[in-house]
Amino acid sequence: MTLRTADYKKLEEEYKKPGSQIVIFYGREGCEKQSYIRQFLRDKKFYYYQASKVSPKWQEKMFVDGITAQFPIRIEEHDYEGCFVRIERSAGRKFVLVIDEFHLILKNDETFFQYLVKLKEKQFGSVDVMILLCSSAMVWIEEKLKENLKQSYGKIDCIHKLTDWNFLDVVRAFPEYTVSQSVEVYGILGGIPSYLGCWDAKKTTKENICRQILSSDGALYGEAERYISTEIRELSVYNTILAAIAGGNRKLNDLYSCTSFSRAKISVYLKNLMELEVIEKVVSFETGGWDNAQKGIYQIKNTFINFWFKFVFPYQSELAISTPSAFYDRHIAKELQEYLNRYFIQVCVEYMGLLNRIGKLPMKFKKIGTWIGKQGNIDIIAQNEIRENIVGLCNWSEEKMTYERYLNLEEMMKQARIRAKQYFLFSAKAFDEALIAKSKEDERFVLIDMNEL
Numbered sequence: 001m002t003l004r005t006a007d008y009k010k011l012e013e014e015y016k017k018p019g020s021q022i023v024i025f026y027g028r029e030g031c032e033k034q035s036y037i038r039q040f041l042r043d044k045k046f047y048y049y050q051a052s053k054v055s056p057k058w059q060e061k062m063f064v065d066g067i068t069a070q071f072p073i074r075i076e077e078h079d080y081e082g083c084f085v086r087i088e089r090s091a092g093r094k095f096v097l098v099i100d101e102f103h104l105i106l107k108n109d110e111t112f113f114q115y116l117v118k119l120k121e122k123q124f125g126s127v128d129v130m131i132l133l134c135s136s137a138m139v140w141i142e143e144k145l146k147e148n149l150k151q152s153y154g155k156i157d158c159i160h161k162l163t164d165w166n167f168l169d170v171v172r173a174f175p176e177y178t179v180s181q182s183v184e185v186y187g188i189l190g191g192i193p194s195y196l197g198c199w200d201a202k203k204t205t206k207e208n209i210c211r212q213i214l215s216s217d218g219a220l221y222g223e224a225e226r227y228i229s230t231e232i233r234e235l236s237v238y239n240t241i242l243a244a245i246a247g248g249n250r251k252l253n254d255l256y257s258c259t260s261f262s263r264a265k266i267s268v269y270l271k272n273l274m275e276l277e278v279i280e281k282v283v284s285f286e287t288g289g290w291d292n293a294q295k296g297i298y299q300i301k302n303t304f305i306n307f308w309f310k311f312v313f314p315y316q317s318e319l320a321i322s323t324p325s326a327f328y329d330r331h332i333a334k335e336l337q338e339y340l341n342r343y344f345i346q347v348c349v350e351y352m353g354l355l356n357r358i359g360k361l362p363m364k365f366k367k368i369g370t371w372i373g374k375q376g377n378i379d380i381i382a383q384n385e386i387r388e389n390i391v392g393l394c395n396w397s398e399e400k401m402t403y404e405r406y407l408n409l410e411e412m413m414k415q416a417r418i419r420a421k422q423y424f425l426f427s428a429k430a431f432d433e434a435l436i437a438k439s440k441e442d443e444r445f446v447l448i449d450m451n452e453l
Contacts, residue, residue, distance in 0.1 A: 003035055015040075024135070037098060050100040084118070213308075241261075242309045246310045362422050389421055
């Protein structure tokens with residue numbers, strides 16, 4: 001897949017700074033960090049080492065063997081310190097030391113980072129070095145790294161996270177696709193580059209789902225559970241909670257009734273899943289109608305995991321004895337378009353954010369979100385500093401956005417106790433005549449066909 005320019009430029013910017021640096025470059029599995037590393041290292045003098053799950057002594061041996069092979073200078077000390085002396089004596093110009101999955105070393109060897117600090121501070125020589133520490137252990141980096149390094153944490157010059165692709169990135173990755181097709185891919189796989197790389201733009205959505213997700217030899221078959229198990233244990237408990245949330249049990253009490261786990265246990269597991277960015281606590285846009293808003297709601301944040309637990313996980317026994325095509329027709333085809341409504345709203349929010357950045361809205365908003373009401377939702381509220389609002393309504397699955405939908409929006413606005421400076425109505429297909437007439441007589445109403453996104 002095409003690399004995002006901003007992420008690649010960040011590495012180049014750090015490299016061009018004078019002196020030596022320690023840079024941490026990380027992201028979840030599937031973020032394609034190694035592709036960025038390969039491109040960045042072109043035309044540079046470097047040494048790359050990928051850490052393994054071995055004992056500290058064996059890790060050091062593997063590291064030393066690699067350095068010795070690349071820098072055949074005689075050094076008596078066959079340890080990390082001796083390796084860094086070799087680098088200083090051999091580099092000649094600015095050198096890049098890449099240690100991939102570096103957390104596997106730091107977790108078991110507290111002294112290793114001290115040697116890196118000495119290398120940065122030229123205690124082994126005078127050559128400038130960019131020490132690039134890469135990792136796919138997202139939770140450990142964000143929750144444990146600072147605790148692990150203690151005072152040495154301040155020696156890090158830059159921490160850069162590779163985030164999931166947004167919708168615009170997906171559109172760029174599939175230039176031959178219509179906007180509608182891109183929304184479908186985005187709502188099924190999310191913005192994980194390695195997942196998107198499995199998608200064949202020459203095949204239909206059904207064909208891709210059947211081949212890559214539902215077939216036992218497909219690239220993404222079982223990937224949801226495999227990914228969860230990379231950083232957490234007790235998969236059976238997590239699977240139970242995720243299946244319950246995907247089945248519509250979105251509050252703590254609902255999960256307690258559905259799973260029979262204690263509330264305290266569920267809370268701990270929810271926290272772990274949030275750290276892994278698998279689920280999220282839904283926070284309703286704060287308005288004067290706070291009493292009418294829902295609170296304490298959880299949803300699966302990871303797009304592909306949400307798809308798996310919604311459509312596949314509950315019916316795996318049936319999948320095992322049927323063809324992928326028959327399974328798709330029975331369990332996915334009828335509900336897929338309604339399921340994609342949530343992701344179409346995300347696309348519309350992203351579109352409004354883009355308009356906001358380039359000054360194409362009637363006001364500059366400072367925050368944007370969704371109001372989650374007890375009797376219904378407001379898809380989009382964008383608010384400026386003086387609490388003026390642009391309100392958005394999104395339609396993906398219905399043939400037309402109807403005037404009745406607009407009237408329901410007005411009812412929800414009363415419950416939320418807000419007014420609209422302008423209305424943005426998004427429809428994937430069409431608008432009924434009453435809404436078209438409304439937009440012609442009232443300039444506050446903007447109707448946006450999906451192809452305009």
